Amino acid sequence: MSTSTMDIRAFTASKFSTPEKFTKFCQNNGKPLGGFVDGEQITGSMNATFETTDPGTMQVLARVCEMGDAEVDQAVRAAQRAFDGDGVRGWRDFEVEERVELVKKFIDLCDRDRDVLLACEILDGGKVSELAAGDFAQIRACAEYFIDVARKVQMGDGPSMEVGAGQRGFTYREPWGVVAGIIPWNYPIVLTAWFMFPALLSGNTILIKPAEDTPLSALYLAQLATEAGFPPGVINVLTGRGEITGQAIAEHPGVRYISFTGSPGVGQAILRTCDLHGTRMKREMGGNGSAIVLDDADPELVARLVGKHANQHFGQTCCTIHRVFVDKKIADDFIDAQKAFFQDLKIGYQADEGTQLGAVVNATQHRRILQAQKETAQRGGTPILAGGCAEVAGKNGYYLKPALYRTAPGVNCNPLEVFHTFATICPVSSAEEALQLANSTPYGLGASVWTKDVEKGIALAKQFRDGTCQVNCHNSIAYGLPYGGQGISGGPGAGVNCEETFLDYTQVKAIYVADYPG
Numbered sequence: 476m477s478t479s480t481m482d483i484r485a486f487t488a489s490k491f492s493t494p495e496k497f498t499k500f501c502q503n504n505g506k507p508l509g510g511f512v513d514g515e516q517i518t519g520s521m522n523a524t525f526e527t528t529d530p531g532t533m534q535v536l537a538r539v540c541e542m543g544d545a546e547v548d549q550a551v552r553a554a555q556r557a558f559d560g561d562g563v564r565g566w567r568d569f570e571v572e573e574r575v576e577l578v579k580k581f582i583d584l585c586d587r588d589r590d591v592l593l594a595c596e597i598l599d600g601g602k603v604s605e606l607a608a609g610d611f612a613q614i615r616a617c618a619e620y621f622i623d624v625a626r627k628v629q630m631g632d633g634p635s636m637e638v639g640a641g642q643r644g645f646t647y648r649e650p651w652g653v654v655a656g657i658i659p660w661n662y663p664i665v666l667t668a669w670f671m672f673p674a675l676l677s678g679n680t681i682l683i684k685p686a687e688d689t690p691l692s693a694l695y696l697a698q699l700a701t702e703a704g705f706p707p708g709v710i711n712v713l714t715g716r717g718e719i720t721g722q723a724i725a726e727h728p729g730v731r732y733i734s735f736t737g738s739p740g741v742g743q744a745i746l747r748t749c750d751l752h753g754t755r756m757k758r759e760m761g762g763n764g765s766a767i768v769l770d771d772a773d774p775e776l777v778a779r780l781v782g783k784h785a786n787q788h789f790g791q792t793c794c795t796i797h798r799v800f801v802d803k804k805i806a807d808d809f810i811d812a813q814k815a816f817f818q819d820l821k822i823g824y825q826a827d828e829g830t831q832l833g834a835v836v837n838a839t840q841h842r843r844i845l846q847a848q849k850e851t852a853q854r855g856g857t858p859i860l861a862g863g864c865a866e867v868a869g870k871n872g873y874y875l876k877p878a879l880y881r882t883a884p885g886v887n888c889n890p891l892e893v894f895h896t897f898a899t900i901c902p903v904s905s906a907e908e909a910l911q912l913a914n915s916t917p918y919g920l921g922a923s924v925w926t927k928d929v930e931k932g933i934a935l936a937k938q939f940r941d942g943t944c945q946v947n948c949h950n951s952i953a954y955g956l957p958y959g960g961q962g963i964s965g966g967p968g969a970g971v972n973c974e975e976t977f978l979d980y981t982q983v984k985a986i987y988v989a990d991y992p993g
């Protein structure tokens with residue numbers, strides 16, 4: 476099937492109206508939304524609350540309680556009780572099919588309340604509806620994938636082997652116990668699902684720490700989990716700032732395993748904390764995604780596709796294309812087409828029909844992006860579209876224009892993840908030069924190569940120093956294939972969304988058994 480150049484457009488908003496159930500949930504009978512511990516909302520002993528806002532209007536959606544050391548400890552104890560069982564069967568003792576049944580009930584309830592969860596993504600997360608709907612679909616897709624894995628993986632005793640005279644040994648695979656998922660603000664529903672399902676289906680109980688900018692979906696999902704019948708303490712949500720709530724989770728020795736997604740600096744800091752008491756940690760972190768466009772590619776077609784992937788969630792996707800290396804022979808046409816694509820993006824409120832580029836998540840990001848645009852020019856980038864602030868009539872959000880800069884080999888003007896619809900384009904003389912430049916970064920999350928010669932594309936893709944390497948596509952994900960990073964973008968292990976992810980939520984012991992002496 477051929478794709479006409481004009482068919483390719485950025486993710487676009489349909490008009491979205493706030494569902495009453497979402498408003499009621501946010502109002503919470505006039506009280507701030509509490510954290511969710513042991514099946515109940517709790518307010519927190521610090522008596523601290525924070526506001527979560529719609530980034531497109533700066534309107535406050537809800538007040539949320541901040542959880543401190545005491546609440547983290549309370550949650551760890553509740554999760555441990557739920558794991559072990561408190562006079563009754565614990566979560567660790569549930570049969571796989573019992574866990575599967577609860578997960579299925581839970582995802583049915585998510586479908587029932589789809590509009591509320593979409594409101595969390597669109598209003599709290601600032602996403603356009605087309606992308607939010609795609610994110611919502613990940614709940615079921617992720618659950619079904621990990622249900623299949625859970626049915627396949629053998630927990631408990633592995634095969635026995637003779638290890639000496641009268642002595643045998645075997646492995647024993649078990650869940651860690653209490654695990655935590657620390658989540659960034661940009662994909663709250665997707666990442667909650669990615670952490671929750673493998674953790675729960677392998678028999679762990681979980682603490683979920685949503686980002687302070689987008690806490691609503693995790694809190695709503697916790698309510699649905701209770702309605703589905705998950706025992707109290709199996710799923711807990713701890714809301715608050717990273718340096719308070721997140722830090723308390725990382726410092727708690729009762730948390731056996733942490734899965735983190737976020738920025739490299741924070742991931743590195745959490746790893747150091749975890750090391751103090753031997754908590755295992757998995758890290759998936761930011762990137763500075765690249766695309767290589769070979770001379771046989773149609774410059775207009777590929778410029779539009781690259782533009783689309785540079786603008787996914789307004790460039791606030793971890794794998795986003797921020798660095799483009801295009802063959803000199805087609806560079807001018809490519810640059811013209813990418814400029815046109817960026818210029819045509821409809822900037823607006825994310826819940827208004829037709830919007831393709833909405834507000835960024837908060838004031839800090841807004842300031843950082845403006846600073847990065849300025850620094851790109853100072854480091855030698857030539858503005859094609861200089862970026863800067865944008866106005867949206869009647870909306871008081873954090874709006875910015877897309878930015879595109881031309882650069883040259885050796886001009887290192889785009890060294891950091893900018894996290895907006897922002898890209899540098901570097902004309903190059905060969906695929907080898909492009910590859911060398913694309914790999915010249917400490918990040919290593921996502922990269923793509925665009926060419927009619929698919930075999931050549933595959934050969935180049937294998938040479939990227941990235942966890943996710945794509946040919947004629949970008950930002951693709953599939954359950955069964957690891958999604959992870961290399962360099963400062965990732966930690967050890969294969970990434971998320973594969974069988975190894977499920978195994979990460981388990982530990983293996985060696986059991987040796989000798990005949991009784993004598």
Ligand code: NAD
Pocket residue numbers: 657658659660661662684685686687715716717718720721722723725736737738739741742744745759760761762792793794892920960964
């Ligand atoms: P962040 O690192 O600032 O925060 C991530 C989470 O960590 C938040 O919940 C935050 O509250 C918490 N946190 C912050 N300081 C902490 C501390 N000292 N101890 C414990 N927890 C702490 O990231 P962000 O700004 O929320 O998200 C954007 C980043 O996430 C980008 O770099 C993006 O590329 C990355 N990201 C990566 C992936 C991936 O799969 N690799 C996916 C989405 C986002």
